[in-house]
Amino acid sequence: MKSESTASPPTGQAVSSVSPPVSTVTQPALPATEDEEEESEDESEILExxxxxxxxxxxxxxxxxxxxxxxxxxxxxxxxxxxxxxxxxxxxxxxxxxxxxxxxxxxxxxxxxxxxxxxxxxxxxxxxxxxxxxxxxxxxxxxxxxxxxxxxxxxxxxxxxxxxxxxxxxxxxxxxxxxxxxxxxxxxxxxxxxxxxxxxxxxxxxxxxxxxxxxxxxxxxxxxxxxxxxxxxxxxxxxxxxxxxxxxxxxxxxxxxxxxxxxxxxxxxxxxxxxxxxxxxxxxxxxxxxxxxxxxxxxxxxxxxxxxxxxxxFHQALFEVPLLKLLAAHCIVKGKELGQIQMLRKQSQCSNRNGIYPLTAFGMPCPQQPQQEAVKSPIVPPSVKTPTPEPAELETRKVRNGLI
Structure with a gap:
């Protein structure tokens, strides 16, 4: 719905020079008149x-x-x-x-x-x-x-x-x-x-x-x-x-x-x-x-x-990605060594100066991993519990002059 105001934000103002310079006398601020005070009170009056x-x-x-x-x-x-x-x-x-x-x-x-x-x-x-x-x-x-x-x-x-x-x-x-x-x-x-x-x-x-x-x-x-x-x-x-x-x-x-x-x-x-x-x-x-x-x-x-x-x-006029960071992200996603970033940076000098869309804006083919078929044995071996190993004794004796 409507919500408006008119107070203006502070901005710089142009200053005009006057030649020859004229001396000015600073006058003290005049106190508010009764009419101005009454007008201010009228504006703050509660109507409803x-x-x-x-x-x-x-x-x-x-x-x-x-x-x-x-x-x-x-x-x-x-x-x-x-x-x-x-x-x-x-x-x-x-x-x-x-x-x-x-x-x-x-x-x-x-x-x-x-x-x-x-x-x-x-x-x-x-x-x-x-x-x-x-x-x-x-x-x-x-x-x-x-x-x-x-x-x-x-x-x-x-x-x-x-x-x-x-x-x-x-x-x-x-x-x-x-x-x-x-x-x-x-x-x-x-x-x-x-x-x-x-x-x-x-x-x-x-x-x-x-x-x-x-x-x-x-x-x-x-x-x-x-x-x-x-x-x-x-x-x-x-x-x-x-x-x-x-x-x-x-x-x-x-x-x-x-x-x-x-x-x-x-x-x-x-x-x-x-x-x-x-x-x-x-x-x-x-x-x-x-x-x-x-x-x-x-x-x-x-x-x-x-x-x-x-x-x-996400239009290129607004969306901007620093080129080096973008290339680094591409290298990580594609699985390349980071040492190749400098070479890719030289190859991409013709890239758009405002960068391109983020990685999520276009599909990148993921390398397919070779699938290995799991071979299942028709015979199910019985489950056998392995014996619990006995605790090993720690050697506490000391060796002196080659003798225990």
């Missing part, structure tokens, strides 16, 4: 509590960046753990819509509570607030204070033209790990709303995806998909078919991987619409052919041709 009393909703809002399915989001306090969380609200347009979908919504939310993954924003609790004129579904999620990946990319673009390749690989691996976990659930959970706005980065580089938006929620809330600013992240079949598969997440991930590589995909002027020509141009600007191939596979128009998240984790 959960039925169990554990979560307290504050007035301070959390910007959801127009994420579909979330109508309101507020900062809240977990009184049991003493940490800040996000209080998300989904407003159903009509009460009868919720009644028709109540069991399905309950099943989806029960599954989301069970999710436990390092790279997925934690989903804590949900409940329904049913009244005569409105129906709300409220759910509590982890608060990500470090900001979204989109914000981080914008700040990075100010000082760099492209993203560091190692950082790109780490981010892609973490996102794919989370998607592989979601898609392996029974039944599979489709994120359905994967963009750089719904991916969060912490100060230590940890990536977490949030805003899991099942169609059970999206199709029955007042927030319309037409309001979104990131339509290019959605697969072509989204909305064209009755039921989508996990392949829609792979397409969205491919767009995220492209935006992470080029930092920003140019939109059409003042409009937020990103054309297919702009996407193709961004792909062609990538210098690494493996990176281009990796993204192009994710953006296949035919969903059946897109690889799974697990398969992408």
């Amino acid at each position: 509590e959960s039925p169990c009393g554990r979560w307290q909703k504050r007035r301070e809002e959390v910007n959801q960046r127009n994420v579909p399915g979330i109508d309101n989001a507020y900062l809240a306090m977990d009184t049991e753990e003493g940490v800040e969380v996000v209080w998300n609200e989904v407003m159903f347009s009509e009460r009868k819509n919720f009644k028709l979908q109540e069991e399905k919504v309950k099943a989806v939310f029960d599954n989301l509570i069970q999710l436990e993954h390092l790279n997925i924003v934690k989903f804590h609790k949900y409940w329904a607030d049913v009244k005569e004129n409105r129906t709300r579904v409220i759910f509590i999620t982890e608060y990500m204070s470090s900001g979204s990946l989109k914000q981080f990319l914008k700040k990075t673009k100010k000082n760099h033209k492209t993203m560091n390749e190692k950082a790109w690989k780490r981010w892609c691996t973490q996102i794919l790990s989370a998607l592989s976990y979601l898609h392996s659930c029974e039944p599979a959970i489709i994120h359905g709303n994967l963009t750089c706005d719904t991916i969060f980065i912490q100060h230590n580089g940890l990536i977490k995806i949030g805003s899991v938006a099942p169609d059970t929620i999206n199709n029955h809330v007042k927030t319309c998909r037409e309001e979104q600013k990131s339509l290019h992240f959605f697969a072509p079949e989204y909305g064209a078919v009755a039921s989508v598969t996990t392949a829609v997440d792979i397409y969205s991930f491919g767009m995220c991987a492209l935006e992470m590589a080029v930092l920003e995909i140019q939109s059409n002027g003042e409009s937020s619409y990103v054309s297919q020509e702009a996407i193709n141009s961004a792909i062609l600007s990538l210098e690494d052919p493996l990176q281009r191939e990796f993204i192009q596979k994710c953006l296949e128009v035919d969903p059946s041709k897109r690889p799974t998240a697990r398969e992408l984790l």
